Amino acid sequence: xxxxxxxxxxxxxxxxxxxxxxxxxxxxxxxxxxxxxxxxxxxxxxxxxxxxxxxxxxxxxxxxxxxxxxxxxxxxxxxxxxxxxxxxxxxxxxxxxxxxxxxxxxxxxxxxxxxxxxxxxxxx
Amino acid sequence: xxxxxxxxxxxxxxxxxxxxxxxxxxxxxxxxxxxxxxxxxxxxxxxxxxxxxxxxxxxxxxxxxxxxxxxxxxxxxxxxxxxxxxxxxxxxxxxxxxxxxxxxxxxxxxxxxxxxxxxxxxxxxxxxxxxxxxxxxxxxxxxxxxxxxxxxxxxxxxxxxxxxxxxxxxxxxxxxxxxxxxxxxxxxxxxxxxxxxxxxxxxxxxxxxxxxxxxxxxxxxxxxxxxxxxxxxxxxxxxxxxxxxxxxxxxxxxxxxxxxxxxxxxxxxxxxxxxxxxxxxxxxxxxxxxxxxxxxxxxxxxxxxxxxxxxxxxxxxxxxxxxxxxxxxxxxxxxxxxxxxxxxxxxxxxxxxxxxxxxxxxxxxxxxxxxxxxxxxxxxxxxxxxxxxxxxxxxxxxxxxxxxxxxxxxxxxxxxxxxxxxxxxxxxxx
Numbered sequence: 001x002x003x004x005x006x007x008x009x010x011x012x013x014x015x016x017x018x019x020x021x022x023x024x025x026x027x028x029x030x031x032x033x034x035x036x037x038x039x040x041x042x043x044x045x046x047x048x049x050x051x052x053x054x055x056x057x058x059x060x061x062x063x064x065x066x067x068x069x070x071x072x073x074x075x076x077x078x079x080x081x082x083x084x085x086x087x088x089x090x091x092x093x094x095x096x097x098x099x100x101x102x103x104x105x106x107x108x109x110x111x112x113x114x115x116x117x118x119x120x121x122x123x124x
Numbered sequence: 125x126x127x128x129x130x131x132x133x134x135x136x137x138x139x140x141x142x143x144x145x146x147x148x149x150x151x152x153x154x155x156x157x158x159x160x161x162x163x164x165x166x167x168x169x170x171x172x173x174x175x176x177x178x179x180x181x182x183x184x185x186x187x188x189x190x191x192x193x194x195x196x197x198x199x200x201x202x203x204x205x206x207x208x209x210x211x212x213x214x215x216x217x218x219x220x221x222x223x224x225x226x227x228x229x230x231x232x233x234x235x236x237x238x239x240x241x242x243x244x245x246x247x248x249x250x251x252x253x254x255x256x257x258x259x260x261x262x263x264x265x266x267x268x269x270x271x272x273x274x275x276x277x278x279x280x281x282x283x284x285x286x287x288x289x290x291x292x293x294x295x296x297x298x299x300x301x302x303x304x305x306x307x308x309x310x311x312x313x314x315x316x317x318x319x320x321x322x323x324x325x326x327x328x329x330x331x332x333x334x335x336x337x338x339x340x341x342x343x344x345x346x347x348x349x350x351x352x353x354x355x356x357x358x359x360x361x362x363x364x365x366x367x368x369x370x371x372x373x374x375x376x377x378x379x380x381x382x383x384x385x386x387x388x389x390x391x392x393x394x395x396x397x398x399x400x401x402x403x404x405x406x407x408x409x410x411x412x413x414x415x416x417x418x419x420x421x422x423x424x425x426x427x428x429x430x431x432x433x434x435x436x437x438x439x440x441x442x443x444x445x446x447x448x449x450x451x452x453x454x455x456x457x458x459x460x461x462x463x464x465x466x467x468x469x470x471x472x473x474x475x476x477x478x479x480x481x482x483x484x485x486x487x488x489x490x491x492x493x494x495x496x497x498x499x500x501x502x503x504x505x506x507x508x509x510x511x512x513x514x515x516x517x518x519x520x521x522x523x524x525x526x527x528x529x530x531x532x533x534x535x536x537x538x539x540x541x542x543x544x545x546x547x548x549x550x551x552x553x554x
Contacts, residue, residue, distance in 0.1 A: 057488040057496045057526070066526050066543035067173060067190075067487070068226045068296065095226065095289060095296030098427050099491055 043110065047118035050111060054103045055119070058096075062123040069096065072119040080116035088112070164521040167539065167547040168197060174541035176232045176304065176466075177531045178245075184270065185539070186245060187547065190229035193218070194247055196270050206273050207264065209249065216272045219262075221253040226296040228259070228285060231303030236341060237311050239266075244341065245273070248305050248315065250285055250298065259283035259301050261315055263341065279343030280358075284333040286320040291416040293387075293426055293491075295321065300333075300366040304466065308372045312346050313339050314360065314379060316367035323406040323419040326363050329355040334403065336361045336370065336381065336395060350398035363400040363450065365421070365441065368528075369467035374480050376509050382484045385461035386421050387491065388432035389441040391453035392467070392484065392503065392512070402442035402450030410446050412438065429492015432459045455503060455512045462497035463487030466529045470502070472536035474552045478502055483518070485527030485540060498524040500540065522548060 051063070058069040065071030072080065086093060087104035107115070168174070173190035183199040193208035193215050208215030209222040209230050222230065228250040236244035243265045251260045261280035264273035286299045300318030307313055315337040319325045326334035329352070338346045338360035351359035360379070369382030379395040386405075393401060405421040407414050415423045424430070424438050436459065442450050457464060466485045470478050481504045488498030500518040505511065525542030533539050537551040 054490070057490055057498060060544040061523060061525065062544070064544060066545075067528075068294070068298075095294055095299075098293045099489075101427075102429070102491060 041113075042117045043114045044118050044122070046111070047114035048122070050107070050115055051118055051122075054106075055115070058099065059119075063119045064123070073123045075120055077116040077120050080119060081112055084112045084115065161553060162519070162521045163551045163553070165549040165551070167549050168203070169546045171541075171545040171547065173229070173543050174528065174545065174547055175230065176529045177539055177541060177547065178233045178235045179531065179534050179539075180235060180239065181534045183534060185533075186233045186235065187541070188230045188233050188247065190231065191224035193222075193230055194233065194273070196266075198270060204271050206266070206271075207247070217274075219249065219251070219276070221251045222249045223252055223257075224250065224298075226286075226298030227294075228298030228301050231259075231301065232305030232315070234305045234307055234313070237307050243268070246279075246305050246313065246341075248303055250301065251278075251281075253278075254281065256287045257285040259285055259303075259317070261305065261343070279341065280315060280332070280337065280339070282332055283315075283317045284320045284322065284325060284331055286322070290321050290419065292321055292419060293422050295417075302333075302364075302367045304368055304370050306370050306372070308379060309377055313337075313341055314370055315339070316364070316370050316381065318366035319364070319403070319405070319421070321417075321419050321421065323404075323415070323421075326365070326403045326405065327400075329359075329362075332356060332358070334362060334364045334366075334401075335359050336364065336367060336379065338379075348397070352398065360397060361395045361399045361401060361451065363403050363447070365401075365403045365405075368465045369484060371467040371469050371482060373482075373505070373509055374469050374471065378509075380467065380482065382464050382467040383441075384464050385441050385457070386435075386439060387461050387494070388436045388459055389453075390455075390457035390461050390464035390486075391441055392455040392464075392482070393442075393451050393453045394510070396451050399451040400447050400449065402440070402444065402447045404443055404446060405439060410443060429494070432461075432494070454510075455515065457486075460494055460497065461489070462494060463489045463526070465527060466531070468530045468532045468538065470538060471532055472552075474536055476552065478504070478552075481505070483530050483538060485530040487526040487528060487543065488524070498526065500527055500530060500538075518550075521550070 059072050060066040063072035084104050087100040171189050172192045175188045175190050178186045185197040188194050192212050194206045197203050205215045208218035230249040232248040234246045245264050245266050248261050260278045263277045263279050265275040286297050289296050299321045302317035304316045317333045317335050319334040325331045337358045339358050345357040367381045367383045381393050383391045405419050407420050412420050420439050464486050468483055470481050481502050484501045486499050488496040490496040502516045504514040506513040525544045528543050529541040531539045537549045539549055541547045
């Protein structure tokens with residue numbers, strides 16, 4: 001979980017105002033804000049849906065890698081973010097780039113952040 | 125040829141009749157309609173890309189892992205490592221020349237039909253012993269206690285290997301090796317190979333990619349192989365793309381391939397001795413101009429999705445215009461390419477109406493609007509066993525995966541390996 005926390009801080013900061021405006025849970029929320037923020041900003045449920053639809057068939061049901069598609073679960077989140085952003089821009093990186101570009105170009109910054117956390121933590 | 129009629133049994137029934145389906149399904153399943161009630165068991169898990177399996181009558185199972193090597197699971201469940209890829213740890217002996225890269229590595233495996241007397245087994249793997257590297261079919265002797273192999277003899281050493289990356293989807297080294305190794309009822313050994321992203325290979329009379337080889341256990345051609353004049357006489361059929369599935373019809377004995385299409389048209393084909401499967405991805409022919417790195421296999425528009433029928437018209441999987449006598453496929457997956465891999469025939473009364481039907485493992489791939497499609501399809505033939513009559517998606521009792529291998533076990537169960545690392549046993553009834 002440490003690597004997830006470290007990486008998610010920047011995402012939490014950029015989205016904090018929206019979270020705060022929607023919060024109605026009272027004073028105790030402050031103490032729990034950090035934990036809540038991580039789960040709120042990194043939408044693991046949304047990431048799981050994207051993973052099941054777009055990633056799982058090649059990278060495996062546990063992101064363990066399969067065939068010529070690499071393992072994801074052992075990577076660092078920032079590595080996943082970097083690669084997805086580069087694929088999203090249309091950059092070719094490796095022999096399976098055409099598949100990755102097609103999927104990555106549909107992803108928002110939030111999707112990428114969430115996926116990066118999901119694939120590197122969900123299958124530990 | 126079966127193209128458009130496609131149905132799934134249990135989900136469709138459930139959606140149509142709702143809650144009553146729960147009560148009704150057992151009766152439906154046992155009425156002879158088909159077998160939808162499967163039990164599953166994890167045979168092995170945590171494997172590294174299991175690629176193929178082979179069985180003895182007592183349940184002893186050879187299996188390959190693409191980048192690790194060959195092992196045997198004994199009938200009591202113990203596993204003995206036998207022959208490693210490269211310097212992989214944990215094997216009593218290793219092929220220092222063996223390696224994996226991309227789609228290449230250790231692939232098909234088979235027991236000799238006379239194994240009880242000669243202890244011989246056969247394994248297909250990528251090797252760097254030659255320059256350029258090749259895929260090789262190796263013969264071994266398996267020790268009496270099933271703990272080691274010896275007497276390696278490379279009975280086929282010249283199946284092309286893709287050495288360098290090219291400007292194609294999945295264009296890394298090691299693409300398209302075929303890889304299935306099977307014996308027919310006559311004791312003939314069949315090896316399936318692939319085109320290595322090389323436009324010249326499929327129709328080449330001498331390069332042994334894109335072929336189905338029919339040989340004896342020393343690697344020699346079967347005498348009545350009948351390829352065209354000038355062809356290597358080990359050739360049973362040619363002009364394939366990348367055959368990973370081959371099985372033999374239980375009634376006719378004919379070899380039938382299941383083949384992965386080029387972003388369109390996975391195919392099942394009843395092979396004809398000497399036949400041409402009609403794949404010819406060379407540039408500057410059949411109405412095509414130049415193609416990336418002289419291979420039109422993903423053209424046109426290889427970086428974007430497009431209508432599969434337009435793609436098929438430009439670069440057909442079976443080019444009847446150029447090769448009017450090409451072997452006609454009997455199934456083309458509704459024009460989709462979804463990663464069709466292995467094939468087998470179900471056997472046993474417990475399979476009900478599916479007894480004798482073909483099953484095909486589909487690995488799934490989503491590109492350009494193609495449904496991913498991970499599944500096992502049950503292919504039922506017509507009364508003459510000349511065409512596909514019905515296709516049913518098997519209702520699986522476990523999560524889907526990349527179904528690389530389907531093999532009928534001696535216990536009447538279907539075994540399937542998924543790239544994710546699991547070998548399952550599927551048993552009808554229960």
